[in-house]
Amino acid sequence: MAKVTIDGATIEVPDGTTILNAARQIGGESVPPAMCYYSTLKESGGKCRVCLVKVAQGSTKDPRPMPKLMASCRTPVMDGMVVQSITSPEVLEARKSVVEFLLINHPLDCPICDQAGECDLQNLAYKHGVAKTRYEEERRTFEKIDIGDKIKLHMNRCILCYRCTFVANQLTDNRVHGVLSRGDASEISTYIQKAVDNDFSGNMIDVCPVGALTDKTFRFKSRVWFTNPMDGHRNCPKCSGKVVLWTKGNDVLRVSARTDQYNEVKEFICNECRFEHKNMNDWTIDGPRHIDRDSVIAQNHYERTDLQKLKLEIDRQIEFEKGKQLPEPNPSLTA
Amino acid sequence: MSKKFLLEHVNVPRIETINVYREKGGYAAVEKALKTMTPDQIIDEVKFSDLRGRGGAGFPTGLKWSFMDRKSDKPRYLVCNADESEPGTFKDRYLMEKLPHLLIEGMIVSSYTLGAKAAYIYIRGEYMYIVRILEKAIEEAYAAGYLGKNILGTDYSLDLYVHPGAGAYICGEETALLESLEGKRGNPRLKPPFPAIAGLYACPTVVNNVESIASVPTIINITADKYNDVGIGKSAGTKLISASGHINKPGVYEIELGLPVEDFIYSDEYCGGIWKGRKLKAVVAGGSSVPILPANLIITTAKGEKRLMTYESMADGGFVSGTMLGSGGFIVMDETTCIVRNLWTFARFYHHESCGQCSPCREGTGWMEKVLHRIEHGHGHMNDIDLLVDVAKKIEGNTICPLGDAAAWPVASAIRHFREEFEYHVKYPEKVKDPKHFEKEPFEREALMVNG
Numbered sequence: 001m002a003k004v005t006i007d008g009a010t011i012e013v014p015d016g017t018t019i020l021n022a023a024r025q026i027g028g029e030s031v032p033p034a035m036c037y038y039s040t041l042k043e044s045g046g047k048c049r050v051c052l053v054k055v056a057q058g059s060t061k062d063p064r065p066m067p068k069l070m071a072s073c074r075t076p077v078m079d080g081m082v083v084q085s086i087t088s089p090e091v092l093e094a095r096k097s098v099v100e101f102l103l104i105n106h107p108l109d110c111p112i113c114d115q116a117g118e119c120d121l122q123n124l125a126y127k128h129g130v131a132k133t134r135y136e137e138e139r140r141t142f143e144k145i146d147i148g149d150k151i152k153l154h155m156n157r158c159i160l161c162y163r164c165t166f167v168a169n170q171l172t173d174n175r176v177h178g179v180l181s182r183g184d185a186s187e188i189s190t191y192i193q194k195a196v197d198n199d200f201s202g203n204m205i206d207v208c209p210v211g212a213l214t215d216k217t218f219r220f221k222s223r224v225w226f227t228n229p230m231d232g233h234r235n236c237p238k239c240s241g242k243v244v245l246w247t248k249g250n251d252v253l254r255v256s257a258r259t260d261q262y263n264e265v266k267e268f269i270c271n272e273c274r275f276e277h278k279n280m281n282d283w284t285i286d287g288p289r290h291i292d293r294d295s296v297i298a299q300n301h302y303e304r305t306d307l308q309k310l311k312l313e314i315d316r317q318i319e320f321e322k323g324k325q326l327p328e329p330n331p332s333l334t335a
Numbered sequence: 336m337s338k339k340f341l342l343e344h345v346n347v348p349r350i351e352t353i354n355v356y357r358e359k360g361g362y363a364a365v366e367k368a369l370k371t372m373t374p375d376q377i378i379d380e381v382k383f384s385d386l387r388g389r390g391g392a393g394f395p396t397g398l399k400w401s402f403m404d405r406k407s408d409k410p411r412y413l414v415c416n417a418d419e420s421e422p423g424t425f426k427d428r429y430l431m432e433k434l435p436h437l438l439i440e441g442m443i444v445s446s447y448t449l450g451a452k453a454a455y456i457y458i459r460g461e462y463m464y465i466v467r468i469l470e471k472a473i474e475e476a477y478a479a480g481y482l483g484k485n486i487l488g489t490d491y492s493l494d495l496y497v498h499p500g501a502g503a504y505i506c507g508e509e510t511a512l513l514e515s516l517e518g519k520r521g522n523p524r525l526k527p528p529f530p531a532i533a534g535l536y537a538c539p540t541v542v543n544n545v546e547s548i549a550s551v552p553t554i555i556n557i558t559a560d561k562y563n564d565v566g567i568g569k570s571a572g573t574k575l576i577s578a579s580g581h582i583n584k585p586g587v588y589e590i591e592l593g594l595p596v597e598d599f600i601y602s603d604e605y606c607g608g609i610w611k612g613r614k615l616k617a618v619v620a621g622g623s624s625v626p627i628l629p630a631n632l633i634i635t636t637a638k639g640e641k642r643l644m645t646y647e648s649m650a651d652g653g654f655v656s657g658t659m660l661g662s663g664g665f666i667v668m669d670e671t672t673c674i675v676r677n678l679w680t681f682a683r684f685y686h687h688e689s690c691g692q693c694s695p696c697r698e699g700t701g702w703m704e705k706v707l708h709r710i711e712h713g714h715g716h717m718n719d720i721d722l723l724v725d726v727a728k729k730i731e732g733n734t735i736c737p738l739g740d741a742a743a744w745p746v747a748s749a750i751r752h753f754r755e756e757f758e759y760h761v762k763y764p765e766k767v768k769d770p771k772h773f774e775k776e777p778f779e780r781e782a783l784m785v786n787g
């Protein structure tokens with residue numbers, strides 16, 4: 001067992017636990033965000049760099065601080081480790097800059113993106129991003145492709161978390177898609193017009209943190225916050241059969257796997273459950289799906305904006321445009 | 336003439352063949368090491384020689400070897416990093432082309448020390464003709480009994496393979512190199528675990544630069560004491576420097592560490608001064624990744640001492656007024672060079688070579704290149720300069736591998752030392768339209784230039 005202190009809270013966890021998982025056990029605001037790490041996919045993580053934390057003390061044996069910020073999702077805890085997450089301005093700054101980097105080539109087409117409302121990048125950007133971009137250059141673009149029979153790939157939106165390749169490696173018997181090219185030209189694709197076709201390929205859609213992989217049977221049917229999510233199950237010979245049904249009236253618009261509070265699927269489902277059973281009669285309804293209170297999907301939960309405060313914020317932005325000294329942001333609006 | 340350990344016999348005709356190489360004392364280190372020394376003795380010898388990694392980071396080689404888990408029952412590997420792709424660096428190419436047997440000799444001794452039964456030379460794909468030279472040399476070594484089963488009648492056996500890469504700078508990063516060697520996409524791994532614990536095929540592995548391995552036979556032959564006598568302090572021995580740019584005599588030179596930079600640039604034994612009688616403007620001292628220095632700071636340090644070609648003296652002043660010895664890619668620029676254009680070229684390189692695995696480097700390198708392109712072509716704004724500094728700062732230290740740092744340091748240092756030039760590009764967009772703008776009308780900043 002190892003005792004680790006994260007932002008002042010101490011917890012004892014088994015050896016080999018990562019800092020991120022230790023932080024998740026403590027819970028609260030100190031849990032680093034994660035865009036590429038996925039608890040049920042082995043070897044995932046380390047790539048997006050939003051979960052960077054500062055290790056102020058390596059361990060009891062070697063109390064030196066680590067020289068660089070560490071990716072909490074892949075760094076195992078040591079006994080006596082002291083970690084700073086939101087208590088370190090350096091970490092918050094790094095997180096903010098990673099969000100900026102992730103957004104410079106992102107098309108920001110949330111108004112027409114099916115993922116909007118349940119998008120990890122959107123949530124991350126609301127929390128850690130800035131309202132204005134400093135990027136004036138042209139964004140990189142790719143053609144949309146049908147990567148599988150029922151899956152659409154918008155490479156423009158991809159943040160290259162590699163989760164979908166891990167799904168193909170770890171859930172299916174052969175992987176036909178991967179990352180081609182390198183640098184900001186790298187793209188998720190299949191080699192020469194092959195298509196992803198196997199019983200569990202649909203899980204690529206669930207693990208995708210952004211709207212790069214979307215369900216073709218649900219595309220443009222409805223915004224997620226207009227649907228009524230219900231937990232349901234059926235006897236499936238291939239998978240657990242435990243799903244979420246996204247319904248409107250008596251129609252099942254979409255079927256997806258159940259995710260936990262970090263938006264991660266614990267039990268993957270098969271393509272038959274996902275795509276073939278769009279009928280209420282196929283399912284036993286377990287009850288309404290629990291949706292986080294602050295999620296966009298929680299219907300009719302909109303905060304009223306104080307118009308006076310909004311005007312002040314707009315004035316601030318105008319002053320900034322004019323090139324004047326940027327006044328302090330209004331804390332009640334950015335909080 | 337200074338001492339030559341590596342290139343002593345480089346001009347002997349047909350030195351690339353095993354017979355000529357042996358006539359000149361080749362493979363004596365193999366005999367000595369395998370027959371009279373234990374691996375621990377060799378590690379101590381290399382440690383005591385103060386040999387430091389010649390690939391760029393300058394990490395002590397003996398120390399690196401001692402980290403290797405030699406008690407593990409897994410197979411162990413030695414990998415030679417010959418993926419020399421740093422812009423401005425071409426020393427390993429010269430060494431392997433002229434003296435393939437020196438590298439092979441070093442590989443045998445090092446593998447014996449580490450207990451490796453198989454060793455690999457990972458060479459960049461563009462060096463295809465050197466692959467042929469090396470393979471021929473390896474064939475000769477097998478025939479002469481230096482490779483294969485029971486080398487020289489001892490019970491030590493070794494197989495040596497040459498593996499060409501497919502043309503990616505990132506595969507020179509040691510963990511990306513191992514991934515590539517395993518046949519995967521060359522993405523760097525997260526560290527820890529370090530290769531010494533879990534490297535190639537998850538077995539203990541040591542990755543060393545060509546020049547480091549080629550220095551081992553000398554240390555065995557003449558003993559660490561004698562090797563240590565050359566050089567200053569912790570910068571011992573000789574180093575290959577590949578000099579390029581605006582000098583009279585570009586090429587690969589073997590120098591004794593501790594040579595003053597001024598002598599290296601101006602003496603006839605080495606670079607022979609700046610070409611066309613021009614003035615020295617700036618030097619990138621250790622391959623494109625290290626911070627650029629203006630002429631006054633490369634000749635003398637900020638404290639006013641002479642700057643020497645050693646790991647310590649080059650780094651004197653930190654990143655504010657110092658640089659790094661790096662891989663020894665010594666790029667000299669005269670007064671007509673446009674620093675912005677040069678920096679844009681470097682940035683374009685890093686943008687092209689970023690593996691795309693982690694976000695800051697993938698997005699940041701492209702961003703910096705685009706902004707630099709704009710400034711160089713007369714479309715920049717004043718706040719672009721601070722933007723560049725800020726982006727570089729945000730990449731640095733936040734990436735998986737050092738490519739992010741390598742892309743950020745040149746940008747940060749060029750703006751630190753040559754900010755006026757960036758501002759000139761923004762202020763006079765008409766003047767910089769011509770790509771050779773400073774050739775006609777050099778950008779004068781007398782204080783920073785040194786006369787030839």
